[in-house]
Amino acid sequence: MSLIRKPAAAGYFYPADASKLKAEIDVLLSISEKREIPGKLFGIVSPHAGYIYSGKTAAFGYNLFKGKNIKHVIILSPSHREYFPGISVYEGDAYQTPLGIVPVNKKMAESLTGQSKTIFMGEEGHRDEHAIEVQVPFLQTVLDDFDIVPVVMGDQGKLFIDELAEKITNSIDESTVIVSSSDLSHYYKADAADRMDSIVERDISNFNYEGLFDNFEAGTCEACGAGTIIAMMKSADKLNYHNSMVLYRNNSGDTTGDKREVVGYLSAAVYGD
Numbered sequence: 001m002s003l004i005r006k007p008a009a010a011g012y013f014y015p016a017d018a019s020k021l022k023a024e025i026d027v028l029l030s031i032s033e034k035r036e037i038p039g040k041l042f043g044i045v046s047p048h049a050g051y052i053y054s055g056k057t058a059a060f061g062y063n064l065f066k067g068k069n070i071k072h073v074i075i076l077s078p079s080h081r082e083y084f085p086g087i088s089v090y091e092g093d094a095y096q097t098p099l100g101i102v103p104v105n106k107k108m109a110e111s112l113t114g115q116s117k118t119i120f121m122g123e124e125g126h127r128d129e130h131a132i133e134v135q136v137p138f139l140q141t142v143l144d145d146f147d148i149v150p151v152v153m154g155d156q157g158k159l160f161i162d163e164l165a166e167k168i169t170n171s172i173d174e175s176t177v178i179v180s181s182s183d184l185s186h187y188y189k190a191d192a193a194d195r196m197d198s199i200v201e202r203d204i205s206n207f208n209y210e211g212l213f214d215n216f217e218a219g220t221c222e223a224c225g226a227g228t229i230i231a232m233m234k235s236a237d238k239l240n241y242h243n244s245m246v247l248y249r250n251n252s253g254d255t256t257g258d259k260r261e262v263v264g265y266l267s268a269a270v271y272g273d
Helices: 018-031 051-065 106-113 136-142 158-169 190-205 209-218 226-238
Strands: 041-046 072-078 087-090 094-097 100-103 119-122 147-153 176-181 186-188 243-251 262-271
Touching (some): 018 051, 018 136, 041 051, 041 226, 051 136, 051 243, 051 262, 072 106, 087 106, 087 158, 094 136, 100 136, 100 147, 106 158, 119 158, 147 158, 147 226, 158 226, 176 226, 186 190, 190 243, 190 262, 209 226, 226 262
Parallel strands (some): 041 176, 072 147, 087 119
Antiparallel strands (some): 041 262, 087 147, 186 262, 243 262
16 A cells, blocks of 8 residues: 555544554443444444544444444545535545554545546545544444545535435445534534534434535534535435434533533434335
């Protein structure tokens, strides 16, 4: 492997020491209530804040991966540090965390980018982005032999959402799941955040991704990875996965005790009959 994306968030969003990281994830998985979904898993919505704030919420989703035949994971992320007009699929060979190296599925990456005017192979959005990286140690804990396709949306407009949904639909197989990396509202008082985040919860629970898009556009709710959520749900719909379930929702104030400015987190599953 010649091009490996090194950890950028280790020691900040999660422990840089491998043994401490593994122990923390094991605890998070053990304290999150294990849920069952009545169908085949298509993907999850997972938050991407520091583990101390959103790790338990993320663990609700990753507990669903245990015992499943999952070999490929497409991770969809917003871009927090770089703006670019398009969607960047990591062009390198692997992502590295303190728990080891996870290879990139080049064939699937090429399928996502092939003959697309908006999705391309590159490093844009991947260099310092934490929203993909924080998902990988969870995957390394709950899965044994797997690869990833890291995807960063530089623009989450409708054109890009629709193109990504279509490409996912035509690129995955039965052993693939999607991870939509997203937090919810940012820096509102807890009661205002709850009102906004409950709209996201309602629309996801109702598998109403069109209504969710309209609400994001209208500003009645927020999510930094809104486009990743909608693209995943739209692709699921195309492949006859028409169900979704919110597993857990909370905010940063539940950890800090400070309810004046909170960030919202949600874990959800999308699945078929």
